[in-house]
Amino acid sequence: MRAIVLEEHDGPLAVRELPIPEPGAGEVLLRVGACAVDRFDLAVRRGLREKAALPHILGHEIAGEVAELGPGVEDWAVGDRAASTLYLVCGRCRWCRRGRETICERFGGHIGVAIPGGYAEYVVLPARNLVPLPETIGFPAGSILANAIGTPFHALTARMHLLPGERLLVTGAGGGVGLHAVQLGRMMGASVMAVDLGPDKLAAASRYGAEIAIDPTVDDLTEAARAWTGGSGVDGVLELVGVATMPATLASLAKGGRMVVVGSHTGNDWTLDPGLVFRNEWEILGSRNVSVDELATVVDLVASGDVEPVVAGTYPFEQVEALHERVREGEVIGRDVLVP
Numbered sequence: 001m002r003a004i005v006l007e008e009h010d011g012p013l014a015v016r017e018l019p020i021p022e023p024g025a026g027e028v029l030l031r032v033g034a035c036a037v038d039r040f041d042l043a044v045r046r047g048l049r050e051k052a053a054l055p056h057i058l059g060h061e062i063a064g065e066v067a068e069l070g071p072g073v074e075d076w077a078v079g080d081r082a083a084s085t086l087y088l089v090c091g092r093c094r095w096c097r098r099g100r101e102t103i104c105e106r107f108g109g110h111i112g113v114a115i116p117g118g119y120a121e122y123v124v125l126p127a128r129n130l131v132p133l134p135e136t137i138g139f140p141a142g143s144i145l146a147n148a149i150g151t152p153f154h155a156l157t158a159r160m161h162l163l164p165g166e167r168l169l170v171t172g173a174g175g176g177v178g179l180h181a182v183q184l185g186r187m188m189g190a191s192v193m194a195v196d197l198g199p200d201k202l203a204a205a206s207r208y209g210a211e212i213a214i215d216p217t218v219d220d221l222t223e224a225a226r227a228w229t230g231g232s233g234v235d236g237v238l239e240l241v242g243v244a245t246m247p248a249t250l251a252s253l254a255k256g257g258r259m260v261v262v263g264s265h266t267g268n269d270w271t272l273d274p275g276l277v278f279r280n281e282w283e284i285l286g287s288r289n290v291s292v293d294e295l296a297t298v299v300d301l302v303a304s305g306d307v308e309p310v311v312a313g314t315y316p317f318e319q320v321e322a323l324h325e326r327v328r329e330g331e332v333i334g335r336d337v338l339v340p
C-alpha cells in the first residue's frame, strides 16, 4: 500500500510502498477513504506531546471502508463504511462503562501516535472505535466528524449543557472545530459570538451563523461581549484557544456562566481568582473529544443536514507538505483532508 511515512521527528514526509497491515483480534482493516489533518499532526510530526515510534504513519481523523475483519469481530462486514473516534481505550474501566471513554483509566494513546494512522491506503483500527457512515456522507466529510464536529458536540451538550436562548462565545471560531461549534450553538438555539484572528475567519464564522464576530487584536473582546449582552455577559464560553484568550473570555462570563476548556495550544500558565468563581457561581469545565455513542449522533446530525461539515480542500498524498504548511500558517477555513 502507499503510505506517507515519517522517518525522523521534524523530518520530511515521504510517500512509500509498505505491506498492507493485518487486523488482530477485535480489529478491522479499513481502506482509508479520507484522513483529515490538524495541528495535532504537526505536533506529533515534530515529536512534541506523545512521541511516536519511528518510522511512523500520522493521521487520527479517519473514515473509510471495512476491507477485512480480525478474529472475533462480528458486528461489521467487508464493504461497510465507517468513521472512527480518535483514542485507544480499554472499554472496561468505570469511565468506559459510563460512555465517557475519552477519560479512560487505561488510556492507550491516540490513533496516529500510539499506532499507525490514516495517512495511508489502509489502517488497522479497533472495531469498538467505529460507527457506521451512511452513503450520503462522503469520506472527506466523514473524516472530520469525530474531531471537528464531535469535539464541540460533546463540549456543548454533555459538558456545557447549552440551552436555547443562551449567549455563547466561541474562541478560535473560524477554525475547523470552531466553525462547527458555531453551527452547533445555533442549532441548539443559542446566539453565538465568534472570536478569531483576521477578516477571512470572522467572515466564515458569520457565514455559519455567528451573530457577531470579533478580532481581539482589533477590538476589546470583553467590552464587545458585555455590549452584545446588554452588560450581563455570556452564558457559555467554548475556549478553543487557551490561555491567550482565557483572561478576556472569563471576564466576559455572566453570573452562573460556564466555561468549557478544549484548547491548550497557547501555553500552560493561567491565574484564576477563586473569589470570582464562587461569587459568580461560575463553572470551569474540561472537555475531551467525543465518545463513540456521541459520534453516532454526530453522524445523524450531518446526515439530516442540521450540521454542514466544512471541508476546506482535499489533497492527494503527494501534496502533504503543502497541506501541513497551510495548517501551520493557520490558513485553513474548516478542515483540510488527505485522500489516498
Ligand SMILES: [Zn+2]
Residues within 6 Å of the ligand: 089, 090, 091, 092, 093, 094, 095, 096, 097, 101, 103, 104, 105, 106, 107
Ligand atoms: Zn477504559
